[in-house]
Amino acid sequence: MRSRTARGWRALGLGGLLVASMVTGQAAGMAAAPEPDQVYPVDGLAEPVDILVDDNGVPHIYAGEHYDVYFAQGFNAARDRLWQIDLWRRKGLGQLSEVLGPAYVEQDRANRMFSYRGDIDAEWRAYGNDAKRLAESYTAGINAYIGLARENDELMPWEFEFLRYQPDEWAPEDVVRLRTHALVGNLTSEVDRAYMARDFGLRYEDIRQPLDAGWRTRLPQGLDLGLLPENRDELLGVYDLATQGVTFAPQDLEAIGGFGGTTLGGQAVRPADKSEQRPVRENAVPSGRLAEGENEEGSNSFAVSPGRTAVDGPLIASDPHRVQAVPSLRYAAHLNAPGIDVIGAGEPGLPGLSLGQNQDIAFGLTVFDIDQEDLYVYRTRPGQPNEYRYQDRWVPMSVQSEEIPVRGGGSETVEMKFTRHGPVIYEDPERQVAFGVRTVWSGPGTSAYFGSIEYMRDADWGGFLDSLNRWGTPGENHQYADAAGNIGWKPAGRTPVRRNWDGLLPVPGDGRYEWNGFYRMDQLPVSHNPGRGWLQTNNESRLFDEHETGPLPEYVHRKIGFEAANPWRALRTREVLSGMDRATQETMLELQTDHVSIPGRRLTAAIAAVSSDDPAVQRALTVLREWDHEMSLDSPAAALFDVWTDLHGARGTGDGFLGQALLEAAVDDPAAVAAIGRPSSTTTVDMIENPGKWFGGDAVAVRDAAIESSLAAAVRKLTGDQGADPTGWRYGFYNKQELIHPLSDLVDPETRRAIDIEPREKGPVNETVGDEGASWRYIAEPGNWDDAIAMNNPGQSGDPESPFYENLFVPWAEDKMFPLHYDREDVEANTAMRIRLEPAG
Numbered sequence: 004m005r006s007r008t009a010r011g012w013r014a015l016g017l018g019g020l021l022v023a024s025m026v027t028g029q030a031a032g033m034a035a036a037p038e039p040d041q042v043y044p045v046d047g048l049a050e051p052v053d054i055l056v057d058d059n060g061v062p063h064i065y066a067g068e069h070y071d072v073y074f075a076q077g078f079n080a081a082r083d084r085l086w087q088i089d090l091w092r093r094k095g096l097g098q099l100s101e102v103l104g105p106a107y108v109e110q111d112r113a114n115r116m117f118s119y120r121g122d123i124d125a126e127w128r129a130y131g132n133d134a135k136r137l138a139e140s141y142t143a144g145i146n147a148y149i150g151l152a153r154e155n156d157e158l159m160p161w162e163f164e165f166l167r168y169q170p171d172e173w174a175p176e177d178v179v180r181l182r183t184h185a186l187v188g189n190l191t192s193e194v195d196r197a198y199m200a201r202d203f204g205l206r207y208e209d210i211r212q213p214l215d216a217g218w219r220t221r222l223p224q225g226l227d228l229g230l231l232p233e234n235r236d237e238l239l240g241v242y243d244l245a246t247q248g249v250t251f252a253p254q255d256l257e258a259i260g261g262f263g264g265t266t267l268g269g270q271a272v273r274p275a276d277k278s279e280q281r282p283v284r285e286n287a288v289p290s291g292r293l294a295e296g297e298n299e300e301g302s303n304s305f306a307v308s309p310g311r312t313a314v315d316g317p318l319i320a321s322d323p324h325r326v327q328a329v330p331s332l333r334y335a336a337h338l339n340a341p342g343i344d345v346i347g348a349g350e351p352g353l354p355g356l357s358l359g360q361n362q363d364i365a366f367g368l369t370v371f372d373i374d375q376e377d378l379y380v381y382r383t384r385p386g387q388p389n390e391y392r393y394q395d396r397w398v399p400m401s402v403q404s405e406e407i408p409v410r411g412g413g414s415e416t417v418e419m420k421f422t423r424h425g426p427v428i429y430e431d432p433e434r435q436v437a438f439g440v441r442t443v444w445s446g447p448g449t450s451a452y453f454g455s456i457e458y459m460r461d462a463d464w465g466g467f468l469d470s471l472n473r474w475g476t477p478g479e480n481h482q483y484a485d486a487a488g489n490i491g492w493k494p495a496g497r498t499p500v501r502r503n504w505d506g507l508l509p510v511p512g513d514g515r516y517e518w519n520g521f522y523r524m525d526q527l528p529v530s531h532n533p534g535r536g537w538l539q540t541n542n543e544s545r546l547f548d549e550h551e552t553g554p555l556p557e558y559v560h561r562k563i564g565f566e567a568a569n570p571w572r573a574l575r576t577r578e579v580l581s582g583m584d585r586a587t588q589e590t591m592l593e594l595q596t597d598h599v600s601i602p603g604r605r606l607t608a609a610i611a612a613v614s615s616d617d618p619a620v621q622r623a624l625t626v627l628r629e630w631d632h633e634m635s636l637d638s639p640a641a642a643l644f645d646v647w648t649d650l651h652g653a654r655g656t657g658d659g660f661l662g663q664a665l666l667e668a669a670v671d672d673p674a675a676v677a678a679i680g681r682p683s684s685t686t687t688v689d690m691i692e693n694p695g696k697w698f699g700g701d702a703v704a705v706r707d708a709a710i711e712s713s714l715a716a717a718v719r720k721l722t723g724d725q726g727a728d729p730t731g732w733r734y735g736f737y738n739k740q741e742l743i744h745p746l747s748d749l750v751d752p753e754t755r756r757a758i759d760i761e762p763r764e765k766g767p768v769n770e771t772v773g774d775e776g777a778s779w780r781y782i783a784e785p786g787n788w789d790d791a792i793a794m795n796n797p798g799q800s801g802d803p804e805s806p807f808y809e810n811l812f813v814p815w816a817e818d819k820m821f822p823l824h825y826d827r828e829d830v831e832a833n834t835a836m837r838i839r840l841e842p843a844g
């Protein structure tokens with residue numbers, strides 16, 4: 004870590020001079036700011052802009068004109084993350100083949116089918132009065148940096164030279180046309196449920212994936228499940244290509260004529276040969292997941308009113324969990340100009356910030372379960388597969404052909420088909436069937452997170468709510484607190500009105516199942532200054548205003564969504580907050596990084612009377628009964644519990660021996676057992692606590708036999724992994740994080756060591772220990788903004804030679820935070836690098 008930091012300063016051309024300037028400036032009391040370390044003349048600015056990069060890598064951007072600050076934000080995002088955002092743009096617009104070759108044509112086609120293809124003027128109007136101007140300024144800043152990098156190789160990220168292509172300039176509409184980089188909806192679970200229903204009916208759904216609010220789905224009238232293709236993956240192939248990240252494999256890049264020819268840290272970067280290929284690393288984050296739409300089921304946010312804090316005002320904490328990668332998904336920044344003074348995190352390819360604070364309010368978010376996708380099944384016309392049956396007549400599909408430029412091979416013509424609902428993802432002319440997808444996120448105003456350009460500039464709760472009326476996707480719980488002492492929660496997202504079905508299974512595309520517009524935002528729940536003095540969201544079902552009331556019929560009957568995350572984190576958060584009368588930032592951080600396992604507590608209580616004649620199993624039972632239910636890295640019991648249950652899902656623990664044993668005991672159809680895999684986590688706990696609901700005969704004896712056999716299997720695995728002595732078992736053995744650069748498999752071992760981030764045990768967090776972790780953590784006392792703290796793993800920069808590439812990885816793994824400097828004097832005192840942008844000419 005230290006050697007890379009030192010090399011990073013040299014690569015920036017600053018070295019000891021920079022450190023000396025910092026010391027000189029601080030010793031002088033910042034009476035006169037030091038000269039900039041870099042000055043860039045650029046076209047497109049009205050006035051000069053200063054970018055002060057602090058000692059954690061956060062850029063603080065000071066502009067004298069409002070839109071100049073977005074220009075500088077785009078410039079600086081490109082300075083730190085150009086290859087990442089260029090890849091993001093190319094993926095979303097379907098332009099990978101142009102630089103990576105023919106292996107990416109199908110992914111380009113898929114992304115073009117799901118990008119925004121509507122009227123761009125309607126798109127801009129959906130976000131607010133200055134959305135277009137803001138995007139124009141932001142992309143002009145990106146393009147200004149690209150222009151400089153083309154003239155100066157030292158500014159160009161190494162990945163471009165290695166892959167031998169140049170970044171493209173951005174058009175303003177590129178920012179909002181990208182759709183498939185975001186969190187997507189429930190299409191995959193619709194398909195999974197449909198295949199289960201085809202093969203077994205719906206009788207196992209309470210085991211496999213119980214629905215929220217006691218909801219029970221049923222087969223839509225007219226749905227013929229026999230039309231499903233035999234291969235589920237074939238049905239979802241196009242959708243998966245559109246919503247997954249970009250991966251790089253040597254065989255996929257053969258057509259580009261080789262790669263290499265660059266240096267990193269003064270050393271040549273060589274392509275890897277076969278002798279240098281590595282085995283798959285179990286704890287590694289897969290390559291290429293730069294902007295993927297995976298589940299965010301690990302996110303937390305909560306706020307506490309002034310009456311329950313030990314400080315002068317309220318407190319707010321937010322830690323959304325997304326994929327951990329290098330470079331990071333999130334990017335922190337501070338934007339200061341007339342009309343705006345906001346600091347926090349967004350995503351590097353988007354202007355503005357979606358998480359953080361301005362001088363009046365603070366805001367965070369977690370996923371709110373809104374069903375924003377549907378799969379339609381069409382009967383197609385015999386001999387005319389481009390026509391489908393709709394309202395008792397044959398209707399033509401829209402067939403569009405596009406030329407996709409292909410590196411090393413001219414271009415390929417692809418054909419894309421669309422129904423009135425959206426893109427056709429699968430068709431079988433012989434069986435006269437086609438499948439199409441309708442998504443909220445293909446309509447105007449639904450570019451993910453772009454709606455934050457409004458609320459980040461708001462000053463109070465009323466303005467915040469007004470801004471959320473424009474929020475399209477993804478469905479989010481928006482947490483709020485302000486300097487006046489108010490706290491609030493408002494879920495937002497475009498929510499389809501489905502009058503005659505619930506969105507949980509595919510439906511015929513013949514006109515019987517149509518969205519009847521969207522619910523108004525005031526038809527979703529809301530809470531402001533609740534009497535109990537706190538609010539929380541943890542991705543759990545939120546079909547209510549206050550959690551004590553339970554699901555309210557008005558929200559349940561709107562069929563907003565029934566597939567939220569399990570309740571364990573929410574239960575723990577509510578437990579802690581209800582007893583937190585003197586909250587501080589420290590206690591908020593303790594809750595963000597809490598280690599207590601609610602399912603562990605409940606399961607160990609439920610098996611208190613279980614015993615075994617097998618000494619190894621009896622010893623395991625003793626380990627669990629003596630456990631304090633903390634998922635601590637050094638805990639033998641935590642290791643045993645997760646290997647036994649996999650309810651926390653740390654990599655390497657296995658597939659959940661307990662759930663598998665319980666499933667086999669409850670279901671006597673081997674094919675159904677194989678299709679289900681294992682029960683949901685809530686069902687697993689309920690099977691232990693209430694065996695009579697799930698098992699026939701002597702239900703307790705059946706349950707206990709499953710407990711004993713699964714514990715024996717867990718002990719065998721732990722013995723093989725860590726030895727026979729339980730006192731030597733450690734949960735940290737499994738709970739590790741390793742971040743792998745997307746190009747890691749293509750480069751030589753020395754380069755690999757420079758661009759990958761080595762495995763590290765990470766601090767566990769109650770029910771989220773096995774997910775990727777918080778991509779952004781933030782805690783603040785509104786009104787006392789200078790004391791806000793944050794974390795962005797593994798660092799701000801995408802440049803392996805930068806000191807800010809992985810400087811935050813170890814602190815993140817140890818549950819630490821850094822100061823989020825806000826006041827200008829505080830920023831000046833902690834500045835590590837100064838950049839000035841000046842109008843050219």
